[in-house]
Amino acid sequence: MQIVAMQVHSIAVADPPLRSSYGLHAPYGLRTIIELTSEDGVTGISETHGGDAIAQGLEAMRSQIVGCNASRLAAKLIPMIEGEPEGTNLERSQTFHVPGENPFDASQRLYSAVEIACLDLIGKSLGQPVCDLLGGRVRDAIPFSAYLFYKHAGGGGEDSDARADEYGEALTPQGLVAQASQMIAKYGFRDIKFKAGVLDPEIEMESVCQLRAAFGPGVPVRMDPNCAWSVETSVCVGKTLAAELNHGGYLEDPTASMEGMAAVRSQLLGAGIETPLASNVAVTSFADLPEAVKTDAVQIVLSDPHYWGGLRQTQHLGKLCRSFGLGISMHSNTHLGVSLMAMTHAAAATPHLSYACDTHYPWQSEQDEVVLGGRIPFVDGCVHIPEKPGLGVELDRDQLARGRERYAKCGYRKRDDETEMRKHIDPNWRRTLPRW
Amino acid sequence: MQIVAMQVHSIAVADPPLRSSYGLHAPYGLRTIIELTSEDGVTGISETHGGDAIAQGLEAMRSQIVGCNASRLAAKLIPMIEGEPEGTNLERSQTFHVPGENPFDASQRLYSAVEIACLDLIGKSLGQPVCDLLGGRVRDAIPFSAYLFYKHAGGGGEDSDARADEYGEALTPQGLVAQASQMIAKYGFRDIKFKAGVLDPEIEMESVCQLRAAFGPGVPVRMDPNCAWSVETSVCVGKTLAAELNHGGYLEDPTASMEGMAAVRSQLLGAGIETPLASNVAVTSFADLPEAVKTDAVQIVLSDPHYWGGLRQTQHLGKLCRSFGLGISMHSNTHLGVSLMAMTHAAAATPHLSYACDTHYPWQSEQDEVVLGGRIPFVDGCVHIPEKPGLGVELDRDQLARGRERYAKCGYRKRDDETEMRKHIDPNWRRTLPRW
Numbered sequence: 001m002q003i004v005a006m007q008v009h010s011i012a013v014a015d016p017p018l019r020s021s022y023g024l025h026a027p028y029g030l031r032t033i034i035e036l037t038s039e040d041g042v043t044g045i046s047e048t049h050g051g052d053a054i055a056q057g058l059e060a061m062r063s064q065i066v067g068c069n070a071s072r073l074a075a076k077l078i079p080m081i082e083g084e085p086e087g088t089n090l091e092r093s094q095t096f097h098v099p100g101e102n103p104f105d106a107s108q109r110l111y112s113a114v115e116i117a118c119l120d121l122i123g124k125s126l127g128q129p130v131c132d133l134l135g136g137r138v139r140d141a142i143p144f145s146a147y148l149f150y151k152h153a154g155g156g157g158e159d160s161d162a163r164a165d166e167y168g169e170a171l172t173p174q175g176l177v178a179q180a181s182q183m184i185a186k187y188g189f190r191d192i193k194f195k196a197g198v199l200d201p202e203i204e205m206e207s208v209c210q211l212r213a214a215f216g217p218g219v220p221v222r223m224d225p226n227c228a229w230s231v232e233t234s235v236c237v238g239k240t241l242a243a244e245l246n247h248g249g250y251l252e253d254p255t256a257s258m259e260g261m262a263a264v265r266s267q268l269l270g271a272g273i274e275t276p277l278a279s280n281v282a283v284t285s286f287a288d289l290p291e292a293v294k295t296d297a298v299q300i301v302l303s304d305p306h307y308w309g310g311l312r313q314t315q316h317l318g319k320l321c322r323s324f325g326l327g328i329s330m331h332s333n334t335h336l337g338v339s340l341m342a343m344t345h346a347a348a349a350t351p352h353l354s355y356a357c358d359t360h361y362p363w364q365s366e367q368d369e370v371v372l373g374g375r376i377p378f379v380d381g382c383v384h385i386p387e388k389p390g391l392g393v394e395l396d397r398d399q400l401a402r403g404r405e406r407y408a409k410c411g412y413r414k415r416d417d418e419t420e421m422r423k424h425i426d427p428n429w430r431r432t433l434p435r436w
Numbered sequence: 437m438q439i440v441a442m443q444v445h446s447i448a449v450a451d452p453p454l455r456s457s458y459g460l461h462a463p464y465g466l467r468t469i470i471e472l473t474s475e476d477g478v479t480g481i482s483e484t485h486g487g488d489a490i491a492q493g494l495e496a497m498r499s500q501i502v503g504c505n506a507s508r509l510a511a512k513l514i515p516m517i518e519g520e521p522e523g524t525n526l527e528r529s530q531t532f533h534v535p536g537e538n539p540f541d542a543s544q545r546l547y548s549a550v551e552i553a554c555l556d557l558i559g560k561s562l563g564q565p566v567c568d569l570l571g572g573r574v575r576d577a578i579p580f581s582a583y584l585f586y587k588h589a590g591g592g593g594e595d596s597d598a599r600a601d602e603y604g605e606a607l608t609p610q611g612l613v614a615q616a617s618q619m620i621a622k623y624g625f626r627d628i629k630f631k632a633g634v635l636d637p638e639i640e641m642e643s644v645c646q647l648r649a650a651f652g653p654g655v656p657v658r659m660d661p662n663c664a665w666s667v668e669t670s671v672c673v674g675k676t677l678a679a680e681l682n683h684g685g686y687l688e689d690p691t692a693s694m695e696g697m698a699a700v701r702s703q704l705l706g707a708g709i710e711t712p713l714a715s716n717v718a719v720t721s722f723a724d725l726p727e728a729v730k731t732d733a734v735q736i737v738l739s740d741p742h743y744w745g746g747l748r749q750t751q752h753l754g755k756l757c758r759s760f761g762l763g764i765s766m767h768s769n770t771h772l773g774v775s776l777m778a779m780t781h782a783a784a785a786t787p788h789l790s791y792a793c794d795t796h797y798p799w800q801s802e803q804d805e806v807v808l809g810g811r812i813p814f815v816d817g818c819v820h821i822p823e824k825p826g827l828g829v830e831l832d833r834d835q836l837a838r839g840r841e842r843y844a845k846c847g848y849r850k851r852d853d854e855t856e857m858r859k860h861i862d863p864n865w866r867r868t869l870p871r872w
Contacts, residue, residue, distance in 0.1 A: 069568075071568040071569070071572055074571040075571050075785065078574055078787045082788070131511075132505075136509065312571050313755070315752065316755035316756070320755065351514045351518050
């Protein structure tokens with residue numbers, strides 16, 4: 001399984017004008033597809049966030065990758081993720097950076113992309129599904145959640161390349177419920193992830209209440225304002241939505257910093273409210289966990305094989321969280337089918353990952369999918385592990401070429417939601433924390 | 437890789453009259469060899485501790501094992517190790533039970549034996565060394581330590597089956613240094629593990645000083661009295677041997693209980709002594725780690741793939757320890773070459789396992805080895821990962837049959853060092869803690 005070639009494809013994918021506390025999604029999201037080919041002609045693939053920096057980072061690793069046995073590469077590169085990340089918790093955090101643009105996790109992201117491509121290559125070479133290379137599947141069908149966003153009208157892409165606006169505008173509680181209804185009807189999701197931190201907290205709380213009224217307590221809701229709130233506002237929301245966010249849901253990164261999260265937790269517990277706090281902002285690496293445990297700042301860690309060092313590190317994280325009484329869920333970014341399958345295999349092989357995973361997949365369209373055969377099917381909100389080796393998907397070369405062309409044309413080279421916000425919505429917009 | 441057959445072989449292995457705080461090793465140590473055979477006729481093997489109970493435990497799992505795909509069995513059985521162990525830390529601990537006879541880790545031990553045999557079967561089926569199935573090797577040559585014991589005269593076995601007394605009696609500091617010299621000359625070890633808790637602490641401290649005088653500070657010494665000491669004695673030893681046990685060595689389980697260990701640590705730190713405390717007694721499972729971290733009771737965890745849930749769990753433990761600033765070393769029991777190779781592959785695939793591993797291997801002899809080709813070679817104190825699939829070893833059927841015969845004849849059915857002590861050394865001996 002000696003790797004003889006690596007190809008790195010920067011692609012662009014139409015993305016609707018979704019809102020978050022970081023700002024606005026650009027008309028194109030950027031992704032990177034990695035191909036590693038062995039001397040036997042087998043190719044392993046992975047997908048990660050996009051832009052020039054990650055592609056350059058992968059190119060800089062070429063001499064370490066090409067010539068190495070795929071089944072030994074993850075260990076060879078382990079110093080990339082075993083070093084202690086620099087900076088304080090707050091500097092390392094995702095507070096001030098959109099995912100994929102945080103310099104403090106660059107090494108983990110590069111490692112992840114290579115590890116996943118190696119696992120696909122190993123699986124395809126040996127005729128084994130990736131999850132079975134990792135000890136086997138604890139579940140065959142992986143549940144995902146309906147990822148709701150406040151959004152402006154538009155389906156992503158620009159000019160003649162614009163996509164249909166499948167979900168329409170949603171900037172009110174009613175609009176969000178309509179979006180949820182449409183998405184749940186199409187995919188069968190049984191959990192709701194709601195990206196908050198965009199409108200006044202009163203409106204966002206009303207949105208949660210209307211979601212609960214529409215779908216009932218059998219559809220847990222998680223709410224994620226990406227640090228938009230002060231401790232005081234976070235506590236207020238936690239108290240007001242005590243019934244709506246507990247019991248299978250959670251409150252994700254309501255406020256910035258480990259200290260802020262710990263203060264929210266402490267005040268909520270003091271008020272008898274046990275709604276767990278989840279995080280992929282305050283906690284972004286293994287190095288953050290001791291403080292998170294010590295201060296009880298976070299009760300649920302959001303894993304993500306793209307950011308935490310790949311699939312084996314996701315398994316390590318699962319065991320660590322279980323050992324320390326933490327829950328574990330899974331974070332998502334704008335992605336296509338290769339990432340979806342990596343997330344699916346990670347979830348299949350991580351016993352303690354017992355929440356439905358986040359996924360942006362409903363926000364992408366058939367037109368942009370690079371997986372042969374088109375979009376990955378969901379059944380009752382779940383993706384099933386296919387009876388195929390590796391991740392279970394192959395690349396559609398024509399679609400990949402179109403993604404590359406789109407990248408060349410679109411002009412975006414990194415994710416910058418703040419600039420997009422100023423360009424399309426409000427020329428004076430700045431991300432201020434806390435906003436409320 | 438469907439498993440179509442399981443065989444469980446209870447064997448007995450001659451063992452010298454080694455001493456510890458638990459008592460005396462019997463003339464025969466008990467081991468169990470597990471074979472899992474796939475529909476393709478490939479056989480995976482593992483070795484674990486012995487006696488009737490483990491064999492019965494494995495037999496009770498037969499219907500879950502036979503018929504399952506080897507690459508999915510570890511996940512299928514995961515509830516065996518993901519449940520929280522019952523009891524308090526102290527009850528769960530190894531304080532009152534010799535390894536292999538602790539009812540609170542029975543489930544992990546059974547799981548481990550099956551997981552390792554599966555990994556060997558998968559590796560042999562796919563043509564991959566076990567460490568490369570686990571992400572690859574971070575090291576090719578695994579260092580082990582010289583495991584010194586106070587011992588009586590005798591080489592193990594009984595009557596016409598008695599072994600030569602290779603190392604002779606060692607019940608004085610001088611005897612221990614001679615044992616170390618002989619073992620290091622033969623195997624090339626560069627670290628010393630010294631099983632203490634047997635003679636008066638003054639004699640044991642003198643033994644450490646004489647070891648240091650003989651081998652110098654370049655040969656780190658770890659000292660393990662298996663809870664024989666009070667907190668006061670432990671602190672006294674820690675202070676007296678501040679120079680000898682720090683810098684690559686450690687003090688292992690000087691006293692019983694997490695509280696006791698935390699008290700020793702606190703008092704040593706208060707005296708400016710940073711010698712780390714290691715444990716495979718106070719900490720025996722993932723469930724013990726939160727308290728160990730919180731109270732700083734343990735700075736180095738002794739992993740052991742036989743007790744912690746196999747090789748993947750050893751990797752999880754490594755990552756967890758790294759994340760929480762704990763060191764990690766490896767525990768050993770009386771064992772043959774199959775176990776030695778499982779330990780070697782575990783160490784190869786666990787980046788953070790940076791201490792030389794313990795091994796009892798020098799105390800066993802060629803006559804009892806069940807590995808085809810005879811005993812595993814050591815080069816400069818290290819075992820090398822062989823360029824062979826799976827664990828890299830096969831069974832010698834004749835030797836296995838002799839081990840089974842020996843088991844049938846020897847009469848031992850569980851490990852009971854206290855009874856042996858009364859039988860051979862002192863009819864009134866009881867294990868009392870703390871003894872000093």
